[in-house]
Amino acid sequence: METPDIEMNLLLQAVYMKYGYDFRNYSKAHLKRRIHQRLQMSGMETISELQNKVLWDKTFFRTFLQDLSINVTEMFRDPEFYLTFRKKVVSDLKTYAHIKVWHAGCSTGEEVYSLAILLKEEGLLGKTRIYATDINKGVLEIARQGIYSKKEMELYARNYSEAGGTGKLSDYYTSKYGSVLFDKSLSKNIVFADHNLVTDSVFAEVNLIFCRNVLIYFDKTLQNKVLHLFNNSLSKRGYLCLGTKESLKFTDLENSFASIDKKLKIYKKLHI
Amino acid sequence: MKAIVVGASYGGMEAIKTLLSALPENFRVPVIVVLHIGNNNVSGFLNYLNKNTPFKVKEAAEKEKIRPKTVYFAPPNYHLQVEADCSLSLSTDAKVNYSRPSIDVLFETAAWTYRNELTGILLTGSNSDGSKGLHTIQKYGGITIVENPETAFAKAMPSSAIELFEPDFVLNVDEIAEKLAGLSGMEASG
Numbered sequence: 001m002e003t004p005d006i007e008m009n010l011l012l013q014a015v016y017m018k019y020g021y022d023f024r025n026y027s028k029a030h031l032k033r034r035i036h037q038r039l040q041m042s043g044m045e046t047i048s049e050l051q052n053k054v055l056w057d058k059t060f061f062r063t064f065l066q067d068l069s070i071n072v073t074e075m076f077r078d079p080e081f082y083l084t085f086r087k088k089v090v091s092d093l094k095t096y097a098h099i100k101v102w103h104a105g106c107s108t109g110e111e112v113y114s115l116a117i118l119l120k121e122e123g124l125l126g127k128t129r130i131y132a133t134d135i136n137k138g139v140l141e142i143a144r145q146g147i148y149s150k151k152e153m154e155l156y157a158r159n160y161s162e163a164g165g166t167g168k169l170s171d172y173y174t175s176k177y178g179s180v181l182f183d184k185s186l187s188k189n190i191v192f193a194d195h196n197l198v199t200d201s202v203f204a205e206v207n208l209i210f211c212r213n214v215l216i217y218f219d220k221t222l223q224n225k226v227l228h229l230f231n232n233s234l235s236k237r238g239y240l241c242l243g244t245k246e247s248l249k250f251t252d253l254e255n256s257f258a259s260i261d262k263k264l265k266i267y268k269k270l271h272i
Numbered sequence: 273m274k275a276i277v278v279g280a281s282y283g284g285m286e287a288i289k290t291l292l293s294a295l296p297e298n299f300r301v302p303v304i305v306v307l308h309i310g311n312n313n314v315s316g317f318l319n320y321l322n323k324n325t326p327f328k329v330k331e332a333a334e335k336e337k338i339r340p341k342t343v344y345f346a347p348p349n350y351h352l353q354v355e356a357d358c359s360l361s362l363s364t365d366a367k368v369n370y371s372r373p374s375i376d377v378l379f380e381t382a383a384w385t386y387r388n389e390l391t392g393i394l395l396t397g398s399n400s401d402g403s404k405g406l407h408t409i410q411k412y413g414g415i416t417i418v419e420n421p422e423t424a425f426a427k428a429m430p431s432s433a434i435e436l437f438e439p440d441f442v443l444n445v446d447e448i449a450e451k452l453a454g455l456s457g458m459e460a461s462g
Contacts, residue, residue: 005356027361029353029381072366213364216334223335245334245347245362
């Protein structure tokens with residue numbers, strides 16, 4: 001084994017033992033890139049040096065945690081997914097008395113607000129509770145505030161309309177000084193909470209799980225573990241929505257779900 | 273040689289077609305490609321290559337094992353990475369050099385895994401993605417090939433690599449396949 005790889009394993013072990021965040025089964029290429037970026041920015045030579053600072057300097061660890069977490073997202077990312085969700089899932093959801101949604105790995109919340117807008121337009125938001133979770137408290141705070149840069153709105157408005165939006169995206173926010181604030185009526189039924197997919201367990205029974213572009217950062221072992229967690233959290237005939245490049249194929253849960261849309265990775269838990 | 277990574281941008285489809293079509297039929301080394309193509313659908317192009325080259329050409333699936341006689345393309349809007357166990361992984365991380373997929377991300381992660389058993393090829397393009405990654409490949413002992421900027425469809429990308437470091441070979445696109453065959457043959461005959 002090469003020395004930097006030994007160092008990286010030791011660093012991940014150290015982070016787990018000291019702070020309880022378990023990155024040991026994350027994609028190593030992704031972690032290595034982020035770690036290298038941090039080394040360069042801090043002018044450090046080796047991962048061992050970084051490990052020393054991570055262990056002894058809590059403020060530095062918060063920055064490092066930010067480095068490792070996944071924080072790129074956008075509103076109505078993959079518009080076709082939202083359009084298909086409207087066509088293939090919403091009518092079933094309309095038959096529910098109450099809907100509980102778990103948005104796992106919600107990052108700064110852009111996709112949570114996207115779902116809230118969709119549900120509002122379909123007349124479902126009032127009877128829905130959304131649990132939006134992430135391991136990173138920093139991004140959750142941004143999500144809770146619902147304030148985003150106005151610069152992004154042009155792309156988001158285009159996504160929104162391709163996603164089958166029935167009004168205008170600007171109906172849902174107010175602009176001020178280069179920022180936009182999303183309407184509080186959208187977040188009224190959203191609970192933002194800190195949850196770690198790797199080390200925490202089931203916290204509620206839900207009818208729908210959104211976890212898009214999170215599993216790609218995990219290795220096969222961890223993917224299976226998290227999918228079991230989802231399976232145990234979902235009610236009978238509940239829905240699971242993954243990122244368009246993620247799949248249940250070749251996982252433990254392959255036969256426990258029916259595919260509602262193969263391309264856009266919408267699954268329904270089978271009642272076995 | 274265990275793998276080849278290729279980066280291309282503006283004018284890249286034509287260059288990749290030329291390169292893959294000229295490789296010998298029994299060429300086995302896997303080829304992993306990042307082609308900047310915006311959010312456009314590449315499936316038509318991949319189908320064409322599948323029919324007209326001796327290789328299996330496909331979009332890379334996440335955690336897929338890298339196999340011989342196969343050409344993998346990064347899916348639009350995802351970075352493509354090589355993992356230590358020679359599988360492929362995807363990421364939606366921030367753009368690198370204004371690009372996702374970024375050539376640098378593929379080249380750098382491939383260099384970490386394949387070290388001196390990797391060949392990196394940087395083709396036509398009008399930005400500077402890939403230079404840094406190709407330099408990393410050289411630092412890890414891999415072979416680096418840059419398309420001749422004078423004959424490339426767009427010269428900025430190959431030029432920027434040549435400005436950054438001295439690549440092992442600077443070749444016209446129609447000479448690259450022959451070089452690869454030679455390099456892998458040398459390897460096979462020890």
